[in-house]
Amino acid sequence: MAAPTKDTEVGVPPAAAGRFAAFTRRMPSSTLGKHALTLLVAFVVVVLVLELTGPFRNSQFATMAYYGIAAAGLTVLTGVNGQISLGHGALMAVGAYTTGLMLAAEIPLLVTMLGAMAVTAAVGAVVGVAAARLHGPYLAGATLALAVGLPGLAIYFDHWLGGEQGMRIPSPQMPAWFSDAIYFLSATEASSAKYLAYIGWVTLLVVLFLLANLMAGRTGRVWRAVRDDEVAAELAGIPLGKVRVLAFVVSAACAGIAGAVLGIVVRLAAPSGFTIVLSLGLLTAVVVGGLGSLVGALLGSALLVFLPPFVTNVGTDIGLDNTQAAQLAPFVYGAVLVLVMLLAPSGAVGVLKKLLKKLWIGRSTRRTG
Amino acid sequence: MQQFLNVTLTGLGQGAIYAAFALALVLIWRSTRIVNFAQGAMAMFTTYLALTVIEAGQSYWVGLIVALAGGLLMGAVVERLVIRPVEGGPELNAVIVTLGLFVAIQALAAILFGSTFKSFPAPFDLRGFTVGEVNIAFTPNSIYVILAVVVVMVALVALFRFTDLGLKMRAAAFSQEVSRLLGVRVGRMLTLGWALAAVVGSLAGLLIAGGSLVYPAYMDGVVVFGFVAATLGGLDSPGGAVVGGLSIGLLLSYVSGYLGSELVALAALAILVAVLLVRPQGIFAKAAARRV
Numbered sequence: 120m121a122a123p124t125k126d127t128e129v130g131v132p133p134a135a136a137g138r139f140a141a142f143t144r145r146m147p148s149s150t151l152g153k154h155a156l157t158l159l160v161a162f163v164v165v166v167l168v169l170e171l172t173g174p175f176r177n178s179q180f181a182t183m184a185y186y187g188i189a190a191a192g193l194t195v196l197t198g199v200n201g202q203i204s205l206g207h208g209a210l211m212a213v214g215a216y217t218t219g220l221m222l223a224a225e226i227p228l229l230v231t232m233l234g235a236m237a238v239t240a241a242v243g244a245v246v247g248v249a250a251a252r253l254h255g256p257y258l259a260g261a262t263l264a265l266a267v268g269l270p271g272l273a274i275y276f277d278h279w280l281g282g283e284q285g286m287r288i289p290s291p292q293m294p295a296w297f298s299d300a301i302y303f304l305s306a307t308e309a310s311s312a313k314y315l316a317y318i319g320w321v322t323l324l325v326v327l328f329l330l331a332n333l334m335a336g337r338t339g340r341v342w343r344a345v346r347d348d349e350v351a352a353e354l355a356g357i358p359l360g361k362v363r364v365l366a367f368v369v370s371a372a373c374a375g376i377a378g379a380v381l382g383i384v385v386r387l388a389a390p391s392g393f394t395i396v397l398s399l400g401l402l403t404a405v406v407v408g409g410l411g412s413l414v415g416a417l418l419g420s421a422l423l424v425f426l427p428p429f430v431t432n433v434g435t436d437i438g439l440d441n442t443q444a445a446q447l448a449p450f451v452y453g454a455v456l457v458l459v460m461l462l463a464p465s466g467a468v469g470v471l472k473k474l475l476k477k478l479w480i481g482r483s484t485r486r487t488g
Numbered sequence: 489m490q491q492f493l494n495v496t497l498t499g500l501g502q503g504a505i506y507a508a509f510a511l512a513l514v515l516i517w518r519s520t521r522i523v524n525f526a527q528g529a530m531a532m533f534t535t536y537l538a539l540t541v542i543e544a545g546q547s548y549w550v551g552l553i554v555a556l557a558g559g560l561l562m563g564a565v566v567e568r569l570v571i572r573p574v575e576g577g578p579e580l581n582a583v584i585v586t587l588g589l590f591v592a593i594q595a596l597a598a599i600l601f602g603s604t605f606k607s608f609p610a611p612f613d614l615r616g617f618t619v620g621e622v623n624i625a626f627t628p629n630s631i632y633v634i635l636a637v638v639v640v641m642v643a644l645v646a647l648f649r650f651t652d653l654g655l656k657m658r659a660a661a662f663s664q665e666v667s668r669l670l671g672v673r674v675g676r677m678l679t680l681g682w683a684l685a686a687v688v689g690s691l692a693g694l695l696i697a698g699g700s701l702v703y704p705a706y707m708d709g710v711v712v713f714g715f716v717a718a719t720l721g722g723l724d725s726p727g728g729a730v731v732g733g734l735s736i737g738l739l740l741s742y743v744s745g746y747l748g749s750e751l752v753a754l755a756a757l758a759i760l761v762a763v764l765l766v767r768p769q770g771i772f773a774k775a776a777a778r779r780v
Contacts (some may be wrong), residue, residue: 120747252764260716262762263711268754406584442598443602452592453589457592
């Protein structure tokens with residue numbers, strides 16, 4: 120169990136490693152323990168942030184939560200397993216519509232979210248079976264067709280799924296213990312925005328925790344092996360098809376949960392909410408954050424939430440009207456996507472890692488020299 | 489019977505356009521092994537250029553020339569600036585770059601030209617011919633569309649078969665190193681390939697817009713249909729792209745006519761998956777085995 124920790128110390132020179140070791144000695148030695156500790160710390164941070172910010176920021180954080188869940192799923196698929204998907208927006212739609220139908224039937228929230236996850240994972244399995252045989256541009260094209268085509272189903276079954284106008288999703292009731300706990304914590308009444316933000320972030324943290332464990336273990340190693348060298352992986356006895364389908368199912372399950380959170384936060388599932396721009400936005404998030412890194416996915420989803428208002432403001436300042444300024448955000452996504460691929464294909468996390476490494480080496484050579 | 493005839497004729501017209509679009513994708517795939525997902529967005533942009541010219545009082549034909557010239561320039565600039573650095577790299581990087589372009593160009597068009605629906609003029613009459621007593625869904629404009637696509641295809645075949653330039657372009661696509669040794673400016677040939685493909689794509693965009701509405705996302709579906717058509721033909725074969733385009737046009741027209749227009753994109757997905765699973769090398773591929 121202690122073996123994986125060695126990995127992180129490679130490349131850190133001895134002098135720096137000495138101080139680093141003093142710090143790491145206090146950390147739990149198992150990967151699971153480390154992730155659990157991180158989860159706990161992250162939860163405290165989330166509570167602090169959500170309590171210290173107002174309802175508007177709370178709802179922004181709720182939005183970031185569902186982007187984060189979907190982006191985490193996509194980074195597992197694209198970054199770790201090397202399969203691209205432009206269809207995750209459509210998979211989120213599956214999750215959101217399932218949530219709407221189940222909540223309308225007065226099924227409890229937790230069961231609904233698990234149901235949305237299961238249904239989307241099943242759809243993901245079907246797509247994954249086809250996708251496992253494709254790669255690169257072919258996979259991109261097929262999933263693009265999924266993203267463009269799937270919302271059409273909602274219009275085709277309009278008496279059932281609400282057609283072009285979309286389907287209203289009943290908002291879940293805030294349980295009494297939740298408002299009590301919030302009152303105890305901050306002596307204020309809990310707003311519904313805050314409740315939704317908590318649902319989103321608790322879900323996000325659980326998903327990240329599970330994915331981090333999955334990626335650190337055997338499954339993640341096999342996924343990376345398939346990504347890096349198919350032939351070598353196959354020679355090592357890895358069943359390529361099964362492994363790829365599994366990655367797609369896990370990733371689709373995340374998209375389904377993300378869709379469920381989106382459904383209860385937005386309270387509406389409509390075809391116009393799941394356009395190709397949503398799928399490409401998720402791709403932007405994982406690429407800009409750094410492919411294959413969960414932290415990167417989180418950074419990227421923060422970008423998806425907090426960049427548009429900022430860019431839109433800049434747009435109105437330079438004299439664009441509102442509809443034009445609203446288009447400035449996707450323009451920036453696209454431009455950033457191209458620039459990141461050309462200049463720093465490893466994304467923000469990759470650049471940060473490189474900088475940190477330089478810093479460590481710089482310091483230790485100064486000290487030893 | 490009359491409905492079947494009309495649906496078939498509409499399908500042929502649409503299919504000709506998809507064929508042109510698929511041809512543009514194939515041109516780029518052959519030379520650089522990249523599927524240009526930004527093709528539709530680029531075509532949409534040049535169509536807006538044409539619309540601006542037409543709204544300023546010029547004729548349709550001036551607009552057409554402006555759009556094609558714009559496409560030529562845009563294709564060359566895009567290849568030189570953003571595609572060249574990712575050529576020959578990991579295939580996912582190139583895919584992501586073209587997708588980034590797709591989003592950026594679409595948003596740019598919405599900023600510059602507005603995101604409302606605008607009607608685009610057709611150069612010829614949009615009323616169907618009457619055969620005997622029956623009015624059929626085949627218009628003078630459909631004839632123009634099909635003729636335009638045929639002319640472009642003949643011109644491309646002539647270019648690649650009978651000119652030095654075409655030979656050099658084929659050589660550069662076939663084997664970069666050998667052609668470089670033989671004195672072919674491979675970089676220039678690739679730029680030219682992208683420029684030509686963008687011209688063909690722009691034409692497809694204009695033909696689709698003729699007599700209907702344009703808005704920044706109007707080519708989204710066409711990208712998918714064009715890609716399916718190109719894949720159907722094997723992505724490598726221009727002839728396959730044409731046949732693929734016509735078949736997709738017909739099939740989707742039947743789906744739209746008999747099942748509902750909302751299902752067209754899903755039907756395209758079903759066709760794509762079926763083709764890739766059953767005959768991944770496409771219908772017209774010469775190579776015996778190929779990874780998809």
